[in-house]
Amino acid sequence: MDTHDHHHHALPLSMYIGVGATLFILTGVTVVSAQIDLGSTANLILAMSIATLKASLVALFFMHLLYDSKLYAFIFSVGLFMLTAFIVITMFDTMRRDGIYDHRAVKIQQEAGFYKDIHEAAAAEAAAVEAAGDGEHDAPAPAAH
Amino acid sequence: MHSSPPDQNFLSHPKGLASWLFTLDHKRIGIMYLILICLAFGLGGFFALSIRLELMRSGEQFMDQDTYNKFFTLHGAVMVFLFIIPSIPATLGNFCLPLMLGAKDVAFPRLNLASWYVYVIGAAFTLFSVVTGAVDTGWTFYSPYSTQSSTSVISMTFGVFILGFSSIFTGLNFVVTIHKMRAPGMTWYQMPLFVWGTYATSVIQVLATPVLGITLLLLILEKTLGIGIFNPEMGGDPVLFQHFFWFYSHPAVYIMILPGMAIISELIAVHSHKKIFGYKLIAYSSVAIALLGFLVWGHHMFVSGQSEFSSMVFSFITFFIGIPTGIKIFNWMTTLYKGQICLTTPMLYALAFLILFTIGGLTGIFLGALGLDIHLHDTYFVVAHFHYVMMGGTVIAFLGGIHHWWPKIFGKMYSEFWGRIAFVFIFLGFNMTFFNQFMLGSQGMPRRYHDYSGLYKTDLFERYHGFSSYGAMVLGVGFLIIATYLIASLFNGKAASNNPWGGLTFEWATSSPPPTENFREEPIFKHGPYDYDKVLPENI
Amino acid sequence: MEQVVAIAGEEHHRGHPALAHHFHDMEQQHESIKLGVWLFLVTEVLLFGGLFCFYAIYRAWNPEMFTQAHQLLDVKLGAINTLVLIFSSVTAALAIRSIQLDRPKQTAMFLVVTLLCAATFLVIKYFEYSHKIHAHILPGELFAYTHLEGVANPHIFFSIYFAMTGLHGLHVVGGMVFLGFVLIRTLQGTYSSEYYIPVEMGGLYWHLVDLIWIYLFPLLYLVG
Numbered sequence: 001m002d003t004h005d006h007h008h009h010a011l012p013l014s015m016y017i018g019v020g021a022t023l024f025i026l027t028g029v030t031v032v033s034a035q036i037d038l039g040s041t042a043n044l045i046l047a048m049s050i051a052t053l054k055a056s057l058v059a060l061f062f063m064h065l066l067y068d069s070k071l072y073a074f075i076f077s078v079g080l081f082m083l084t085a086f087i088v089i090t091m092f093d094t095m096r097r098d099g100i101y102d103h104r105a106v107k108i109q110q111e112a113g114f115y116k117d118i119h120e121a122a123a124a125e126a127a128a129v130e131a132a133g134d135g136e137h138d139a140p141a142p143a144a145h
Numbered sequence: 146m147h148s149s150p151p152d153q154n155f156l157s158h159p160k161g162l163a164s165w166l167f168t169l170d171h172k173r174i175g176i177m178y179l180i181l182i183c184l185a186f187g188l189g190g191f192f193a194l195s196i197r198l199e200l201m202r203s204g205e206q207f208m209d210q211d212t213y214n215k216f217f218t219l220h221g222a223v224m225v226f227l228f229i230i231p232s233i234p235a236t237l238g239n240f241c242l243p244l245m246l247g248a249k250d251v252a253f254p255r256l257n258l259a260s261w262y263v264y265v266i267g268a269a270f271t272l273f274s275v276v277t278g279a280v281d282t283g284w285t286f287y288s289p290y291s292t293q294s295s296t297s298v299i300s301m302t303f304g305v306f307i308l309g310f311s312s313i314f315t316g317l318n319f320v321v322t323i324h325k326m327r328a329p330g331m332t333w334y335q336m337p338l339f340v341w342g343t344y345a346t347s348v349i350q351v352l353a354t355p356v357l358g359i360t361l362l363l364l365i366l367e368k369t370l371g372i373g374i375f376n377p378e379m380g381g382d383p384v385l386f387q388h389f390f391w392f393y394s395h396p397a398v399y400i401m402i403l404p405g406m407a408i409i410s411e412l413i414a415v416h417s418h419k420k421i422f423g424y425k426l427i428a429y430s431s432v433a434i435a436l437l438g439f440l441v442w443g444h445h446m447f448v449s450g451q452s453e454f455s456s457m458v459f460s461f462i463t464f465f466i467g468i469p470t471g472i473k474i475f476n477w478m479t480t481l482y483k484g485q486i487c488l489t490t491p492m493l494y495a496l497a498f499l500i501l502f503t504i505g506g507l508t509g510i511f512l513g514a515l516g517l518d519i520h521l522h523d524t525y526f527v528v529a530h531f532h533y534v535m536m537g538g539t540v541i542a543f544l545g546g547i548h549h550w551w552p553k554i555f556g557k558m559y560s561e562f563w564g565r566i567a568f569v570f571i572f573l574g575f576n577m578t579f580f581n582q583f584m585l586g587s588q589g590m591p592r593r594y595h596d597y598s599g600l601y602k603t604d605l606f607e608r609y610h611g612f613s614s615y616g617a618m619v620l621g622v623g624f625l626i627i628a629t630y631l632i633a634s635l636f637n638g639k640a641a642s643n644n645p646w647g648g649l650t651f652e653w654a655t656s657s658p659p660p661t662e663n664f665r666e667e668p669i670f671k672h673g674p675y676d677y678d679k680v681l682p683e684n685i
Numbered sequence: 686m687e688q689v690v691a692i693a694g695e696e697h698h699r700g701h702p703a704l705a706h707h708f709h710d711m712e713q714q715h716e717s718i719k720l721g722v723w724l725f726l727v728t729e730v731l732l733f734g735g736l737f738c739f740y741a742i743y744r745a746w747n748p749e750m751f752t753q754a755h756q757l758l759d760v761k762l763g764a765i766n767t768l769v770l771i772f773s774s775v776t777a778a779l780a781i782r783s784i785q786l787d788r789p790k791q792t793a794m795f796l797v798v799t800l801l802c803a804a805t806f807l808v809i810k811y812f813e814y815s816h817k818i819h820a821h822i823l824p825g826e827l828f829a830y831t832h833l834e835g836v837a838n839p840h841i842f843f844s845i846y847f848a849m850t851g852l853h854g855l856h857v858v859g860g861m862v863f864l865g866f867v868l869i870r871t872l873q874g875t876y877s878s879e880y881y882i883p884v885e886m887g888g889l890y891w892h893l894v895d896l897i898w899i900y901l902f903p904l905l906y907l908v909g
């Protein structure tokens with residue numbers, strides 16, 4: 001590889017103008033396509049596809065990713081990959097909060113009865129102790145079930 | 146190539162405070178970081194000891210609940226953000242990385258100095274919150290409590306936001322340095338493993354820290370403008386804060402431990418004078434840990450109300466982290482096998498690391514198991530686990546590294562006798578403090594409790610807690626001994642030779658301490674960093 | 686082999702005033718800085734990424750609200766701003782090309798056009814913001830717009846809108862400061878085809894600002 005001079009080579013003017021014009025046209029396309037109602041999701045996918053196309057043009061041509069060392073493209077892709085992983089994996093949670101096991105709630109309620117009994121027994125015991133130690137007052141009757 | 150006269154080194158020349166504060170020399174910046182980081186460790190340690198004294202007996206001892214909440218928050222925040230994240234990369238990494246690569250400096254010396262100043266500013270904001278009423282949210286700043294707490298959360302989170310830039314600057318600088326500044330002839334697979342570990346760390350610093358930045362900014366906006374995205378009353382979701390926080394903070398655990406592992410690779414090879422076993426696997430496993438570490442953050446959220454599906458996925462991926470970690474441990478052990486092991490202080494710390502980190506890592510696997518975590522979540526088991534990883538791993542490795550490179554940094558030998566004594570204090574004190582916390586946690590003692598009287602196992606808890614507090618004192622004495630003999634060595638230590646341990650990496654080829662330009666003659670790569678089977682260093 | 690190249694480079698470039706002492710040659714310096722810039726751009730992507738993640742989650746939770754709320758934004762102004770930014774991206778790219786061809790005057794001209802576009806973008810943004818503020822279309826608790834009956838939590842959309850466009854606006858301002866600095870240095874004659882990395886840094890950063898807007902525009906103004 002010509003290590004010495006390769007970054008001095010300027011790219012042709014026509015490339016910049018061509019890519020710029022394409023970006024202008026794609027902006028028009030995305031505005032118009034958003035006016036057509038394809039359903040919320042389809043509109044979103046279409047708009048994002050056009051945006052990604054535009055962004056790729058900017059990155060590949062204006063930012064020279066196509067011509068420069070592939071290391072830069074690799075680093076940028078790692079960043080984008082991490083971002084995608086972040087969004088997708090977070091949505092594993094936010095989109096699936098309903099739970100997998102239907103019986104879970106029932107089971108917890110059943111178990112909760114166990115704790116309710118313990119608490120009531122403890123309260124009754126405490127009341128009994130208080131009544132024994134403090135005879136002058138009328139001991140409150142233990143709560144009936 | 147101009148080289149400085151043989152009696153001049155980077156410490157002695159130039160002189161004056163200004164020459165330090167405006168230095169672009171990575172070695173000096175490393176030392177400036179070392180000073181601040183030791184201060185931060187002292188401060189965090191002060192909070193830790195106060196917490197341990199409060200918990201020594203059940204019932205309130207000498208601080209009330211609010212003070213206690215602030216103390217454990219400050220202990221966590223200072224130790225995590227001011228000490229352990231910058232600790233190894235910014236000090237030993239700064240000092241050693243260019244030397245190990247045979248470079249004159251890091252790629253961006255100004256950015257390096259800037260990171261130090263940004264650290265100072267961030268630390269100022271973080272500690273300013275102490276003056277204005279401290280913070281009681283815990284170092285994790287979970288919403289919705291952090292958005293409601295009237296303590297100075299904004300000052301501290303803004304400080305942490307700024308500290309993030311310091312971390313990014315260091316990481317970015319190191320990645321470029323490793324890619325572009327290697328000595329002529331040094332390929333990727335001829336770099337010392339310390340460099341590989343630092344590389345993996347830096348990648349995480351660059352990729353994860355910005356997400357913490359935006360999270361903390363949004364938390365500040367939530368507190369100031371009430372933007373509502375973490376507020377369930379306004380249609381927001383507080384669990385999202387945890388997602389965002391842990392997307393940074395789980396990888397941040399590897400920002401803390403990978404540099405520790407990087408040091409251990411050096412210590413074990415050099416002090417057993419043996420070619421490291423499985424060089425490539427150790428190198429790759431660092432990168433694998435860095436990347437896998439991005440996919441497991443939800444294991445901190447099993448009881449947060451996150452979906453069951455997520456929890457299962459996160460739990461599943463978490464187990465995979467054990468593979469590259471195990472690879473490292475076994476490779477280090479195999480390196481030791483039939484090596485010429487010298488039980489120097491650095492080597493003692495390296496061996497301690499193997500034991501303590503294995504305990505810390507394995508208990509991490511327990512906690513990654515979904516069902517078990519429901520039982521152990523937010524108990525002292527978790528506290529013990531991460532102290533075994535952070536302190537038994539990173540801090541122990543840091544201590545080993547400091548002793549290993551001390552002769553190179555300052556040109557003086559520390560007292561090997563006191564070094565071993567202090568090691569005994571540290572190792573015993575550490576295990577006394579934290580091992581029983583595993584028992585404490587599995588018996589049900591919740592973390593972050595100010596007072597455990599009235600819990601149904603108070604007597605048992607009191608025994609464990611009391612023992613733990615005595616252990617913390619032993620640990621504290623150990624650190625005081627280390628500080629004393631290290632500082633004393635600067636004044637009366639005997640002069641260190643250029644290569645006291647018989648290391649084969651570049652930093653041992655220059656003088657101790659190195660000249661300002663690192664190498665008097667440009668180093669040429671002749672042998673691998675661990676070629677003990679081919680080369681014999683002159684003085685072993 | 687690498688060594689030979691390095692020495693050849695040293696002979697050719699030694700003595701260039703912009704070569705820092707710790708690099709072998711201009712080539713190494715240029716590539717190092719460029720790598721640093723790309724890493725910085727990755728941090729920017731992830732910084733904005735957090736907000737994109739919020740957008741995705743809240744849109745998935747409240748598709749109806751997003752559709753209703755986004756109609757309060759002015760598509761025409763958004764589209765004009767998109768075109769302005771794309772145009773400025775073209776001129777920023779051409780500024781780099783000119784300096785590669787050793788035409789500093791042309792570079793300065795393209796930088797001026799880029800800066801003017803940036804200013805236009807901010808002026809339009811200012812009109813958009815002030816209109817929103819007058820109508821009390823504000824983030825979170827400050828939201829007091831009354832004509833969105835029956836839509837739950839529309840303030841969430843505007844919290845995200847203001848966070849995203851606000852952060853992006855700050856980046857535009859930052860980019861203007863840096864490009865302004867580059868313009869001054871260009872006029873001083875600092876740059877040539879030998880040394881023009883600051884121009885390239887400014888350009889790369891500016892393209893990223895454009896790139897983020899390319900996503901923000903459809904997400905906020907078009908499909909909500």
Ligand SMILES: [Cu+2]
Nearest residue numbers: 395398442445
């Ligand atoms: Cu974790």
